[in-house]
Structures are given as structure tokens and as C-alpha cells.
Amino acid sequence: MSADALSLIPKADAKQSMKDFKSDQEVRWCPGCGDYAILAAVQGFLPELGLARENIVFISGIGCSSRFPYYMNTYGMHSIHGRAPAIATGLATTRRDLSVWVVTGDGDALSIGGNHLIHALRRNVNLKILLFNNRIYGLTKGQYSPTSEVGKITKSTPMGSLDAPFNPVSLALGAEASFVARTIDSDRKHLTEVLRQAAAHPGTALVEIYQNCNIFNDGAFDDLKDKNTALESLIRLEHGQPIRFGAEGAKGVVRDRATGDLCIVEVTEDNEADILVHDAHAASPTTAFALSRLADPQTLHHTPVGVLRSVRRPVYDNAMADQLDAAVEQKGKGDLAALLAGNDTWTVVG
Amino acid sequence: MTSQVSSPAEPPAPGEQSKPGKEIRRLDRVIVRFAGDSGDGMQLTGDRFTSETASFGNDLSTLPNFPAEIRAPAGTLPGVSSFQVHFADHDILTPGDRPDVLVAMNPAALKANVADLPRGAEIIVNTDEFTKRAMAKVGYDTSPLEDGALEAYNVHPVPLTTMTVEALKDFGLSRKEAERSKNMFALGLLSWMYHRPTAGTERFLRTKFAKKPQLAEANITAFRAGWNFGETTEDFAVTYEVAPAQAAFPPGTYRNISGNLALAYGLVAASQQADLPLFLGSYPITPASDILHELSKHKNFGVRTFQAEDEIAGIGAALGAAFGGSLAVTTTSGPGVALKSETIGLAVSLELPLLIVDIQRGGPSTGLPTKTEQADLLQAMYGRNGEAPVPIVAPSTPGDCFDAALDAARIALTYRTPVFLLSDGYLANGSEPWRIPDIGELPDLRVQFATTPNHTDADGNQHFWPYLRDPQTLARPWALPGTPGLEHRIGGIEKHDGSGNISYDPANHDLMVRTRQAKVDGIKVPDIVVDDPTGDARTLVIGWGSTYGPITAAVRRTRQAGGEIAQAHLRHLNPFPANLGEALARYRNVIVPEMNLGQLAHLLRARYLVDAASHTQVTGLPFKAEQLAARLQEAVAQGLTKEAAHVR
Ligand SMILES: Cc1ncc(C[n+]2csc(CCOP(=O)(O)OP(=O)(O)O)c2C)c(N)n1
Ligand code: SF4
Ligand SMILES: [Mg+2]
Numbered sequence: 001m002s003a004d005a006l007s008l009i010p011k012a013d014a015k016q017s018m019k020d021f022k023s024d025q026e027v028r029w030c031p032g033c034g035d036y037a038i039l040a041a042v043q044g045f046l047p048e049l050g051l052a053r054e055n056i057v058f059i060s061g062i063g064c065s066s067r068f069p070y071y072m073n074t075y076g077m078h079s080i081h082g083r084a085p086a087i088a089t090g091l092a093t094t095r096r097d098l099s100v101w102v103v104t105g106d107g108d109a110l111s112i113g114g115n116h117l118i119h120a121l122r123r124n125v126n127l128k129i130l131l132f133n134n135r136i137y138g139l140t141k142g143q144y145s146p147t148s149e150v151g152k153i154t155k156s157t158p159m160g161s162l163d164a165p166f167n168p169v170s171l172a173l174g175a176e177a178s179f180v181a182r183t184i185d186s187d188r189k190h191l192t193e194v195l196r197q198a199a200a201h202p203g204t205a206l207v208e209i210y211q212n213c214n215i216f217n218d219g220a221f222d223d224l225k226d227k228n229t230a231l232e233s234l235i236r237l238e239h240g241q242p243i244r245f246g247a248e249g250a251k252g253v254v255r256d257r258a259t260g261d262l263c264i265v266e267v268t269e270d271n272e273a274d275i276l277v278h279d280a281h282a283a284s285p286t287t288a289f290a291l292s293r294l295a296d297p298q299t300l301h302h303t304p305v306g307v308l309r310s311v312r313r314p315v316y317d318n319a320m321a322d323q324l325d326a327a328v329e330q331k332g333k334g335d336l337a338a339l340l341a342g343n344d345t346w347t348v349v350g
Numbered sequence: 351m352t353s354q355v356s357s358p359a360e361p362p363a364p365g366e367q368s369k370p371g372k373e374i375r376r377l378d379r380v381i382v383r384f385a386g387d388s389g390d391g392m393q394l395t396g397d398r399f400t401s402e403t404a405s406f407g408n409d410l411s412t413l414p415n416f417p418a419e420i421r422a423p424a425g426t427l428p429g430v431s432s433f434q435v436h437f438a439d440h441d442i443l444t445p446g447d448r449p450d451v452l453v454a455m456n457p458a459a460l461k462a463n464v465a466d467l468p469r470g471a472e473i474i475v476n477t478d479e480f481t482k483r484a485m486a487k488v489g490y491d492t493s494p495l496e497d498g499a500l501e502a503y504n505v506h507p508v509p510l511t512t513m514t515v516e517a518l519k520d521f522g523l524s525r526k527e528a529e530r531s532k533n534m535f536a537l538g539l540l541s542w543m544y545h546r547p548t549a550g551t552e553r554f555l556r557t558k559f560a561k562k563p564q565l566a567e568a569n570i571t572a573f574r575a576g577w578n579f580g581e582t583t584e585d586f587a588v589t590y591e592v593a594p595a596q597a598a599f600p601p602g603t604y605r606n607i608s609g610n611l612a613l614a615y616g617l618v619a620a621s622q623q624a625d626l627p628l629f630l631g632s633y634p635i636t637p638a639s640d641i642l643h644e645l646s647k648h649k650n651f652g653v654r655t656f657q658a659e660d661e662i663a664g665i666g667a668a669l670g671a672a673f674g675g676s677l678a679v680t681t682t683s684g685p686g687v688a689l690k691s692e693t694i695g696l697a698v699s700l701e702l703p704l705l706i707v708d709i710q711r712g713g714p715s716t717g718l719p720t721k722t723e724q725a726d727l728l729q730a731m732y733g734r735n736g737e738a739p740v741p742i743v744a745p746s747t748p749g750d751c752f753d754a755a756l757d758a759a760r761i762a763l764t765y766r767t768p769v770f771l772l773s774d775g776y777l778a779n780g781s782e783p784w785r786i787p788d789i790g791e792l793p794d795l796r797v798q799f800a801t802t803p804n805h806t807d808a809d810g811n812q813h814f815w816p817y818l819r820d821p822q823t824l825a826r827p828w829a830l831p832g833t834p835g836l837e838h839r840i841g842g843i844e845k846h847d848g849s850g851n852i853s854y855d856p857a858n859h860d861l862m863v864r865t866r867q868a869k870v871d872g873i874k875v876p877d878i879v880v881d882d883p884t885g886d887a888r889t890l891v892i893g894w895g896s897t898y899g900p901i902t903a904a905v906r907r908t909r910q911a912g913g914e915i916a917q918a919h920l921r922h923l924n925p926f927p928a929n930l931g932e933a934l935a936r937y938r939n940v941i942v943p944e945m946n947l948g949q950l951a952h953l954l955r956a957r958y959l960v961d962a963a964s965h966t967q968v969t970g971l972p973f974k975a976e977q978l979a980a981r982l983q984e985a986v987a988q989g990l991t992k993e994a995a996h997v998r
Contacts, residue, residue, distance in 0.1 A: 116663055
């Protein structure tokens, strides 16, 4: 699968290191912000792709997370709130020799930019979208976001927020995404492995990264990070492996025969054979969607992480390039003089 | 197909030779209006008549006028669709004020259009549709064909539907199917009346119905039946000849072209001349969608068209493509521009080339989607947050949309800036003969991308500074992703002059705001040319965009009536031509006709402290030359009074 996604992108001449990907700009997130860990993971992982640095582009919207491109020694654009997927779509469809990454926040991607996000996913443009989800508006100093839990007390919701949150993974699956994954800022190894698979994916890859905003929503993911609680609350998905979690894999996911839905059970000798085996490449998104719904929207208890879905389908930019080639094949290369003249002309002689 | 106009062959009659005894009258110009129900095919009929007229070598100008509804209820006034064509043996400038001939396919078409006719006009009515019910639907209690309401006109009652069905009786079509060809019958009749060539229409029908040859033949039969009817009936005693407009056209090869088509071709030409792939990001909207449709056909020119999820994504994708080195375009109308504003501001800040094509329509809000207006000038000029200057180019005629597109591309590419191209519904759908340019005449638009670092620091290290400007144009370098060593980040946050790094420094922001303004102010545009034949005029009329035709026609009338008036027309609205202030100052009286409430006048008054008077019309229709001429004559008189007062 990896060949296609990166095959058109020129390779670096020399071996690269993390340092090569650091720009000369001082990083200005709050000390302790989860964004630092994600930046380090990305800078640490890119050398292994071995792509020519000049052929990598990071495009972001607006938000704390969207400052990301300034810190990458690649090409980059810090654009406007919510529009990065649209801008990146124009770049990726015209330049298949580039590896185009979008960096966005939960407000940027799911509130103001929700429309662009779902359409990018539906089109399957060759983009890697990193959605930094801190369940809060960081840059505007702490209003609730479309991923905040109901009842969240913030400056704009002193009596608690009223609206139900999006589950970004469920949303992406519903938007026909061909690659959907979730990971956590503090788990460098997991984050890197997810990035690796996203980079190799031909088409749009959406990676939701839980990111701690220690200023306005500190500890939002502690339950998933704390070694003791994580055992119970986090479900690590691995393609081809039975979905088990808890102390010594005491719990597992099975399909309810009556409803077809997924549910969590204590694993016993009797039901061990029924434990669902994760298939990220399943043609239908149904099971991936059901997995995404295991998480409690308030507490994030039973949150699946890892690659939920990774399937192949036609990539928009390739399809567009094919149409251009087909047009040349059918009509010949465009002849401007013939185009301007058209079919009905008359001549005026002097 | 090419025909020679210098020795026009007599149009071949599809039927027998012209009967002796029918009088032939020579006319210098004619205005014909086809009007019918939305479903009657009036736009197609008008288009075909126009093509015949163009290939015959007349000068012409057209005005399609159709409802916003796709199929308004049949037979109602809101459902009336019309197409006006003005053709002449000399050069003309407008689709004409008042039709000499009205073809009315039903009572609604008659009712909606009769008030525009001068006394003595010819009206051809399809009597089959004048049933009691159809007439009652539009408020005719008695038949206008019988109650004397049309006494002032020369009415030709023709049972168009019946005769069409009769002509097609051997085709085995249902009555409904056969009736559909009645527009071709009407076209045949008019083609006979005005000696139009017919081969083009027959060829067109064969191509259009290539997959249904029987329908092609049926339509051709109806078309010929219409011609033959004119030939044989006693009711039409006269045919008219309008000679080709040889003197009006410089030598060359010509075609008929609409504004939107010319604009689309101009974009393709600009991409070829710049040697950059064309990228269009767009969301469908009347009257701009035709450009998206047209460009979508030309993928073999390397043109990529992207139908986005909304106008914001349309311009966003275009901006992304510009970053990657495409000639990027977004096309829309006023409501779409409103949505794109924030991204236009980003383009101003990123200083990337980008064309924003606004085919203006009636506003505000949804307004009049299928009608014309020029009320987006101030939106283009100022409709963004912060100081965000954007150059504005406005074509003046349908054919001029081609040159204007090339000009807008030149500015965008040379100065690395978004550029507005302000066309409108009248130019978009109207058409005129267009001299096909020689490819060799087109401007060279090739650009130089940055390939090497442009800055050396104190330690002798080489860097690429994305905001280190060309001292002449103030344009910044365009470094494409994929260029080694020039990796850089750009964004909408204020950046440091030169390095482009984020900067919140007050003095730097002041400098950057002024520099972006200076760059746009310094764009080279040709001087304005004032047409003042005697040099004695005291009054200047100045317009912009699509009012060129009506204003020029009104100026001619004014001069014929003995009024001395000077005329100037603006293609560049930002920046204005360098000599504009001086040109305005030469006249005591300045009048500015616009299809808005005085937006250009406002800009001129503010910029040049000139006492410019506005003459405005926002009917959704272009100015009529006659009315405008009356206003210009008043202005000439005012100019003389002011002059006298001044001299005293
Ligand atoms: C058009 C527009 N509206 C509002 C804003 C203000 N704004 C900036 S960032 C932001 C929310 C950011 O939240 P998120 O996307 O979650 O990013 P985070 O800061 O949390 O990383 C808002 C509302 C803006 N910059 N532009
Ligand atoms: S406000 Fe929150 S998200 Fe933003 S930089 Fe600070 S810690 Fe990070
Ligand atoms: Mg956030």
C-alpha cells in the first residue's frame, strides 16, 4: 500500500535527521502544551520517509495548533480559520509531486471548517489531516468547542454548554473517509506509528490527535493517559488482532447477535472465540463506526485508538490527472488558435 | 466554416427562388425581439438568428433576457423569455432601445413586450396560443388581436403552431413533439424576411440532434416551412435587406462571441501565454456558471476545473493552486464575492497571483440573478477587513472580456496580487462580432520563479526571504514548493518586511500596510483616452465596464444633435490611470452614468475632488441610448452654463 501514496514525491539525496525539519523560529506555545509533543513526533518521524524536504508542505488554519507550519523547515502556509483543507486541496490536485499535510484544531476543523473537512474526506484528495483535538478553543482563550462535553463550563458557557459534541472519528467515517485514525499526544510511539500509516495511505487520511491544553482544558485526556485508568478506558486497535483491553486483556469487544451492535464483555473461555478481530481494511465502514461509538462522549471512557479504517478507493488528484491525460488523448493537445476560431467564422478583406 | 463578407453570396433559399413581386426594402439597421414562454426555445432561436446574422457580416449586439426560474408556470408573465438582436450595415454599440419587430409566441410574450415597441413596429403573433384561457391568464379580457389595442402596430397573425404541426405530419411525431419545433418555424420566417443565410442553422440542427436524426430533420423541415410560408403568403409583402457592415470591421477573421465565452478563452490564452497550468476553483452561480462549464471542456489545454463545496472552498483551492504555481482563478457573482472576502484578504497578505472574476448581477442578496447591474464596484474596491487593496479591471464589451482577462492575468502575475475582473450579466450573455486575434499578437505573460536564495546574513549564510521585493514593481518573489533551499512559510499574520517572519512590530505593520498599498497604486495601466473631437467640449461623460456601448451610442446621438461632449471610459478602476485627475479637471461638467447608485462617481469625487454628477439606473437592464442621450444633452447645456458663469 505504501508505494502509491509517496511514489510521485522526489526523495531526499542524503539521510535526514529531526534537526533538518526544525525551522529557525522560536516555538511559542504555552509551556507544557501538548502541541510540543506532536511537533517533536512529526519532526522525528519525517526523516524516515526520506522525502525531499522541499516537496513537503504544511498548511494550517487558525488556532494554537495552526501555528505548526511556522516551526517546520518545509514549505508552509498559515491560512485562515477553517479553510486549510480547501487550500490544500487546490495545492494537492495541481502538484502531485508534493506531500501535503493539513494541521487543524477541533474548532478549526469541525466548527468553522466543518464543510471543507467533510468534502475533502469525501473526495479523497491526497492530504494528511492532523486534527489536534483539545476539546476547547485555545487561541481565543477558552470557549467550549464542538468536541467539548455537554455541560462544559467555560467563559462563554458559565452555566454549562448545551450542545452535544461531535465524535470526529464517527464524523469522518460518515463523510466517506478512506483512512481514519486516533492517537494521543503523549504516546510518542503510538503517534508515530499512526503517522507512518497515514503517510503511506493514498488519499485523505484523517488523524485525530488528543492534545492537552494545559491552560484552558488541562487533564482532558488524563483518564486515557494515566497508566492505571487507561487500562480500562483505552481500547488499542491493531489490524488483525482481537480487540481486547483491561488488565491482562480481561475485556473484549463482541458483536451482539440480536442487534448487530458492538458491546464490551468480560472475556471468558466461552466467549473468547467471539471477540471481534479488528479489520481496518473492511470494505464497509459499519464496524469501524460501531467501534467509534463505544467511547462515552462525556468521559471518553472506552475510547478506541489506532487505525480504525484504511481502505483503498480512487484518489481525487489522480483521477483529475487521468482526465487531463484522457482529454489530450482524445482531442490532442490544446491548440489555442483553433479554439479561438471555433466553427463559425467569416473573413473581412481590406 | 468560413464565409467571405466582401462579396456576400445571396443567401440560398431552402425552397424555391424568391417570387417576383415581393418588394425588397433596404434598411441600415433592424432590431428584432423574439419573445415566448421559457419553454419555447427563444434563447436558441435568438442565438441561431444571431449566428446567421454574424456570418452574413452585419455588425450586431444582443440582449438575452430570461427569468430566474427554470420553468416558471407556462403562459404567465414571469415565464416570458426574450432575446433581442440589433444588426446593422454599420458599426453599432447596443442591442437597441426599441424593437422594430416583435415575435410573440403567446399572449404573455405580447403583453410583457408590447410597451417597448415604437409606433409602426411589426408584430408577428402566434395566433394559436391566443385562446381565451391563455389571454385571461395575463389579464386580457378581450383579444388584443381584435379589440384594436394593437392599432398602432403592423400585426401579422400567423398560426405558427398549427402550421408547424401540419408541416411535420409525416414524421410520426406526437402533436406535443411536433409543436416543439414552432420556434424553428418562426426562425425560418424571420430568416426569409431578412434574407439571412440558412446553411449554418441546418448544419447546427444536424449536429445538435446527431443522435436523433429524425428530430434534426423535423426541425429543419419546420425551419424551411417557415421560410416558405413567408415566401408564399400574401401577408408578408416586403422583405428587408441589411447589407454587411464592411466599413465597420477592420480586415480579419471574425466570429460571434458572448462575454462569458470570451472571458473563458481569455483565461485559457493567459495560461498558454504565461506557460502556467490554469486552475479554476468555482461554485455554480448565475451568471458566472458558463465560464466553469466552458473551461471544463478544455482539459486538453491542461485546464483543471474544481467544483467546490462552496465559494469559500472555490477560492481557497485556487489560492492553494497559486501557491503551487498555477494560474489560479475563481469565478462567481456578487453573493459569492461576499463569501470569498476573507480569502481575498489572505491573498492580499500572501501576495500570490489570483484572478477573481465577478459576473455582477442585480443585488443586494439574491437580487435579480439573471439581470445585469454594476453594483459590486465598491465591494471589489473595499469589501474586506483591514487595508486590503485589490486591482480592478473591467471589460467594456463582450469581445473585450478576452483582452480584459489577459490584462488581469498580467497584473496578477507581474505584481503577485489578487485581481478583480468585473464583468456583468449583460456582457456575459450578450454577444457581438469579434475579430479573432492572431496568437502572435497576444502578450507574453511568462513569469520568473525564484530559484535561489536572495538574502545573505551577517555571517555570510544564504537565506530565502519571501518578502524581499522587486524594487520596481514591489512584487515579492514567487518560490514554488519543490524548489530546494527556498523552503519558507507564509501566512495571514503580519510579517516582517523582507524575511516574512511573524512580526507584531508597530512600525513594521505601518510599513507593510503602506507598501501593499503602494504596490497596487504603482501598477502600470494605460492612460485614459478622452474622445473630444472638437476639443471644445465643456462636458465629459465617463463610465466603466459594460455601459460602454450605450454611453457611446448616446454620445453619438448627442453630437448629431449638435451637442459638444467628450467621452472617456475606464477599464482600470484600481489603480485609476495616472492622467485621470488631469483629464477630469479639463471639463466644467462631468457626468457618470452607472447601473448602480453612483459608485464610480463616489470614487471620483473622493479621489479627485471633482463635482461629478451621477446618472444612475438599476432596472436590471442596460441603459437605453435614447434616454441616456437626453440626459447627456442636459449635461451639455449645464456645462455651457457653468462655463458662462465661470467666464463672467
Ligand atoms: C473568521 C474567524 N473567526 C474567528 C476567529 C477567532 N478564532 C481564532 S482560533 C479560534 C478557535 C480555535 O480553536 P481550535 O481550532 O480548537 O484551535 P486551538 O487553538 O484549540 O488549537 C477562533 C474562534 C478567527 N481567527 N477567524
Ligand atoms: S492555550 Fe492551550 S492549546 Fe494553546 S498553546 Fe496554550 S496550552 Fe496549547
Ligand atoms: Mg482546540
